[in-house]
Amino acid sequence: MENITSPGYADTSTSNVKLIILTIACVVFVLAFLYYFFAPPAFNIGPEQPIPFSHRLHAGIKEIQCQFCHPFVARSINPGIPPVEKCLYCHKYIIPTHPEILKEHRYFNEGKSTPWVKVNYLPEHVLFNHQRHIRKEIACQQCHGAIETMDRIKGRQFKMGFCIECHREKKVNVDCWLSCHS
Secondary structure (H helix, E strand, C coil): CCCCCCCCHHHHHHHHHHHHHHHHHHHHHHHHHHHHHHCCCCCCCCCCCCCCCCHHHHHHHCCCCHHHHCCCCCCCCCCCCCCHHHHHHHHCCCCCCCHHHHHHHHHHHCCCCCCCCCCEECCCCCCCCCHHHHHCCCCHHHHHCCHHHCCCCCCEECCHHHHHHHHHHHCCCCCHHHHCCC
């Protein structure tokens, strides 16, 4: 019996499959390119603050220690958001007429706190105290990341797994009730 199909028929179906795969690959490539090209510059940074504070400038370039602005970190479960007076300690003299610094002066004159937006979160039942970590000379960056390289902090939701992993790595207490949940 004679073959009814033409000899080039099998080649046509193979070339169609190759064409479909090539088309899909091109579409995926174009979509990936557009996504990364048009992703907003603020794609991977934290919330906008009422005053554009740069940790990169203050903690990085100027090398201001974390505890200067977060004064209660060594003695309270609340590390402390810097009060207006702390900002004006320096900015009363350093670029005092900058429009953003003038906002700080307005907050101070009105007796209001700067409405900083919180970026780091712990579950409500956790009573975390930085004091033990500070005494053991654990750098802030170990948990909070390279703050000194960030203009706007993305922050994080701290979960128990993060802490347990670090404690096991350092071979320290992992008893929840003695550590954080007391």
